[in-house]
Amino acid sequence: MIHISKRVDFTLFKGKAAWMNRFIGWGIRLLAVALSLVVCGVLIYALTKLNPVKVYAVMANGVFGTTRRVWAWLRDLALLLCISVGLAPAFKMRFWNIGAEGQVLVGGIATAACMIYMGGMNIPTPLLLLIMAATSIVAGAIWGIIPALFKARWNTNETLFTLMMNYIAIQLTSYFIPKWEHPKGSNTVGLINAGTQAGWFPSFMSKEALAKLDPNAWYTGLLKNTVGQPYLLNVLIVIAIVLFMFFYLKKSKHGYEIAVVGQSENTARYAAMNVKKVIVRTMTLSGAICGLGGFLAVAGADHTISAATAGGRGFVAIIVAWLAKFNTFVMILISAVLVFLEKGAIAIASEFSLSNDVSHIIKGIILFFILGSEFFINYQIKFTGKSGRRADK
């Protein structure tokens, strides 16, 4: 018979034992990732007959091989991270916001609308970007507020509500595509403002300015690879959001309210908190940041909008936020690994002319292993004699 019980907490003891406990936790997680990589290696070997070690080398090259690739990795990482961080406050409040996909999309729609309708007005780029960011934030926030209001007032199931809001957003995107399509009849929006690049994220240093630099100076390469790159702004915005969210959750009064409401509504009422207000406010913020993710995706990366703009990141971000236990810095790590795997798998796929979808398989396998490993961190299994002590508490 197997007896399962909650793992004894060593953190009550000082010094060594506490560290042991933490070590066990991370050890189990690492083991899970290692195991999953072995499984993935076997899978890839079965498909490509390639030495698994070499496979991971191909992946690394596919992601970090050139400056361009590294920046593409950073760009995708930034977007996934932005959405994950946006979900963190909602999850910490135990509000299941499954609607990030939709919140990103409406943010993207708002951004695209600004680019299309204001792109020709000769608004200075910083101002235009600010307007775009603001509208995307408002759009995402609205998408977050709606289910929150119903949750606060009538306890409407938020998991299912936010899930449905995703598809409303997808259809809304499809509604705008024919209106904005370019070229006519293509049923795609195409690159918005392809000529003027109005509303596109700029590089901090233009190509011309970089060209004027002394090609032999030590700083030239550095500048080219950093401020000369178009995705630096994405990264900076997301760093700011990560820092903001870290302090918001850890240090602010709002963050404190979120923590208490998430733990026990009874305690929140005891502490004289307005639970409904906290729910609505937190979901507004969560939706707003996800909406800003749409701004990053459209203005900072794709420069177009389609139903695939969010590309399932809204769902992956849920997993990231959950696994990181709302710690924004752990989210960086997890998103980095996931985006690496995705891009690496695509590199393998293109090298062996396989379908890109192999990346989803690898992602799925690794996530399953990490999810399963949480059990071994929280519970311990004892193999007892033939009689399980089932009635015993």
Added chain:
Amino acid sequence: MEEKTNVTAEKKKVTIPRGDPAVEMIGITKTFGSIVANSSVSLSIYHGEILSLLGENGSGKTTLMNMLSGIYFPDAGTIKVNGKAVSIRSPKDAYDLHIGMIHQHFKLVGLLTAAENIMLGLKGKFVLDLKSVRKAVRDICEKYGFDIDPDKKVYDMSVSEKQTLEIVKVLYRGADILILDEPTAVLTPQETQRLFGIIRNMKADGKSIVIITHKLHEVMAVSDRVAVLRKGVYIGDLATKDTNPQQLTDMMVGRAVSLNIERPEPENIRECLKVENLSVVDSEGVTKLQDVSFTAYGGEILGVAGVSGSGQKELLEAVAGLQPAKPGSSIVFTDMDGKTSSLIGKTPMEIKKLGVHLAFVPEDRLGMGLVGDLDIADNMLIRTYTEGNSVFVDMKRPRKLAQEIVKEFEVVTPGITTPVRKLSGGNVQKVLVGREISGNPSLMMSAYAVRGLDINTSYTIYRLMNEQKKRGAAVIYVGEDLDVLLELCDRILVLCAGRISGIVDGRKTTKEEVGLMMTHLPSEEAQA
């Protein structure tokens, strides 16, 4: 404090010849961690008798019976059913031995009908045969005088109907020994009378019935024999007809024990909290408090006694703004500087904004008073996090406060960054009481403040209550240990079924007087 010494001498061994016992529990011991719930208890249940298992809260009655019904498994001891030693490891095992227990928290599925709940988990035909269940239910009802609609959904049922359903369910499964855990706690007097009628019918049918209770008049009214437990120890049994409430009270509460708790004379008495005609109805429409009126004075400790669930929780929560009161109720608070404000209809936030310094140590420490997953320092913030104009919380003061509390009350913890969930019960309570006192309250309310605590910590809590009293705060102390209430409190308010059965002087009253008031309203005296 120690009173175990004389326990054996006190035991009243009365053997009532009744033939072979249906159930024998011999030397049963059960511990939970360091707490001994039952210590070598031996008890027999005979065929066709109504046995009352009497004892105060926490005396181990329910634990003992849970070992018969398969919820717990004893650490030591033997259980014999009809003379044969058995091992009961699950409720199913208990049913197979014809033992059924009706728990205080009903084990029913709300969405299902009565008949469906009865069928649940039983081996039977693949196709649900509700027809035969309905018939069987009707037969059982007719036989014992129940009234239950087999097709009524459980969520539509009153508490009394649910209890009836639980009894029918147990009978349907063939139980000959029925254990009822505090069956009357949730019933009106009329419903209680009906239940007693049913119990007598079942006895007439040859069933054995065990009633777990702490209400003396019920013991006297319905049972044939009484067995008394105190603090996990078996005290003795008596034939009901040979005893009286006074003797049972003595057995239940033990002799008055001197605890040497300090009780300074009240000084500078001033009116602090005036409650008039307070009535509270819970969300399910059950009246929890009815026309409660009293005044708590600054500089004294007002004890609140009563069997659990008599309205203590609702009383404190109504004052704290967590429980809506019925119209016509009035709660007026007078601050130390004489400012009065009405607390009725106010949310906790509004009460806080009135500047009312109110400390409240609730019964549910980790579910209401503290947040288990937050650390000690963060938990200091619950009352004060809104202070200051900054958007950020000021962490310096709570950290300092946490450190002070840890030091002053000798909280055993690796540090102030340890989540309170991981602390032991006593340390959790020290953190909670420490925080509440730190706000220099003019009204201090506490519910079961020493429940589950060791002796030293308990004395710390008593000392803290006295300090608040000396400061001039009004202290309301809801307790369950009468010895403590008698030595700590200046006055004792006794609640019985949501009403006040009297307020007595803590220095003059006796344990017996309070014990009787807990189970009798003055108006009931005539009937009893």
Added chain:
Amino acid sequence: MSTTVIQIITLITTAISFGTVILFGSLGEILTEKSGHLNLGVPGIMYLGGIGGLIGSFLYENASASPVPFVGMLVALAGTLICSVLGGLIYSFLTVTLRANQNVTGLTLTILGSGVANFFGGSLSKLAGGVGQISVPATSSAFCATQKLSDALVALVSKGASSSGFLRVLGGVLDGFDKVFLSYGFMVYVAVIIAILLSLFINRTSKGLNLRAVGENPATADAAGINVIRYKYLATCTGAAISGLGGLYYVMDYINGTWANDGNIEALGWLAVALVIFATWKPLRSIWGAYLFGALYWLYNYIPGLTRSMQEVFKMLPYAVTIIVLIMVSLRHKKEDLPPSSLGLSYFREDR
């Protein structure tokens, strides 16, 4: 027949064949959710079911010189059941045994399922050394085969059609009947039969009663001697098998035995989750709900003068209606319409 009647009949047939995909998906999910497990992996399971069937029949048709449609159908069915139950097993192992979070596990299953399905759907023929788009015509023909009313009857009626007004009307009615009720592959009827059986199982059998108790209150079910873990596993895996049939129907019948890498199955899978809410966890209600969703989704085709943009707004209708139902349910708070009480929560006996 007038054009309006013809249009209505086409809308009904479109709705029914479209609705059948989500009907399968939602029936499986209803069974799963009745055990207290919210499986957001339905799209993934439908993907797995679809590709499982396709791989099975593809291998069979590739190996056989003259594939027999009926055998192909059996192989496809087996492939679907194996793959979708495997998906269900992964999900239940993680959420029941390892008590992982249900939402996160379900979403991961959807990612994995879409990855596996689109990967093999895209590269299966290449991996097998062939070229071009994957196709299983023989198997598909078994799935698409339809029945008609007795030809003799129809011939008789149409012969007399010119002479008698009554017979002409009768002929029209018979023709309409054929189209509305008989113009589908057998899976459409299987879905309805499963829905009825599922409803009977849940409401009329003792095992169904136990299952409902597990989803409502696992602790009480446990105390009543019900093996909670076994019920959860069986409900989730059987549910996965039923959902997987939706993927099979889509691949074999709806798109005639090919593979399209267009994410349609995922969209349909989420529609199936929506349908569970719309049907308030009742299998019979999900039959007409599925057809209603189909009709709402395709309604734009039958409303003249819609721009392409407005067409997309019409496709929003099933989701919007579901949200309205969700809100109504929480407003009315009718106990029978609420989700199973323990939905989404893991059960650990010692937490009691």
